[in-house]
Amino acid sequence: MTKKILTASLLAALLVGIVPGAAAQDFPSRPIRIVVPYPPGGNVDITARTVQAALGEALGQQVLVDNRPGAGGTTGSGQVAKSSPDGYTLLLGSSATISTAPAVYRNIAYDPLKDLTAIGPIQSTPMVITAALKTPVQSYAEFLAYVKTKGAPVSIASPGAGTSNHLALELWTRQAGISLLHVPYKGAGPAIADLLGGQVDAMIDQLSASIGHIRDGRFKALAVTSKSRSAQLPNVPTLHELGVTDFDVGTFTGIFGPAGIPAPVVAKLHAALRKALAIDSVRERYRSMGVEVMDMRQEEFAAYVKADVEKWRKVAREANIVVE
Secondary structure, three states, rough: OEEEEHHHHHHHHHHHHHHHHHHHHEEEEEEEEEEEEOOOOOHHHHHHHHHHHHHHHHHOOOEEEEEOOOOOHHHHHHHHOOOOOOEEEEEEEEEEHHHHHHHEEOOOOOOOOEEEEEEEEEEEEEEEEEEOOOOOOOOOOHHHHHHOOOOOOOOEEEEOOOOOOHHHHHHHHHHHOOOOOOEOOOOHHHHHHHHHHHHOOEEEEEEHHHHHHHOOOOOOEEOOOOOOOOOOOOOOOOOOOOOOOOOOOOOEEEEEEOOOOHHHHHHHEEEEEEEHHOOHHHHHHHHHHHOOEEEOOHHHHHHHHHHHHHHHHHHHHHHHHOEE
């Protein structure tokens, strides 16, 4: 009897190891779903749909985009974190849902480092500091002087409290030694509208959202937040150049899945994503959006995400930024 029990136990253990391996070898055998945790039409949604067809072709299976908005992107992200780790349910993650929301929300249903697998990056974009046309400055140096001499606090808009933009603003003002009146809006659209109307003095936002207005001369670009200048705005200096040493901030998007996806499945997904992002038409579409395609190995991206999460947790803690 004991021998039979041992044999059955050994067989079960072997099957546990073999079945996932066989499933990984056959992956993918059905359509793959990418959850976008925002409504259709936004930057994250457009990012997903830009690479959707090319990724499906690289995988040999249909890739579906599934919009699951709610709670600033955390609802859909939490659903993916709790899904089966088989590689068929993925997340189009962004700085907002991976790095900043977990740093500032008091109650959140997932830990980005424990509950999600970083599969591969898609694109990154710097932020840009802009001024309204009526704000009497033409450069970053003039802006600093204006901050110091204006009687009332200089106002600066962001798309919302606790967003990546808000945390970047906190980091910048601390390192630059300046104080600004933060005016959080409910999204980039209303903030841009008030900047265009001169209701706020300045704004910090993703370059992809602001570049059209900058090119059309509707507001003034003072600095970008990346370590090197943006190819989209080569004449606009970086904060690093302007004396905020080693300042390097931007937002990213990438593909994530739940924790526990078999390594061979992660490798297949990562390879397919890189193949899709190498297509000229895909890269050109991203460039037209004012973003840069990221090229990293899977382990490099995982390390990048970990560092980003830890950086913004530190900023949120030191600035005491908490969103209920």
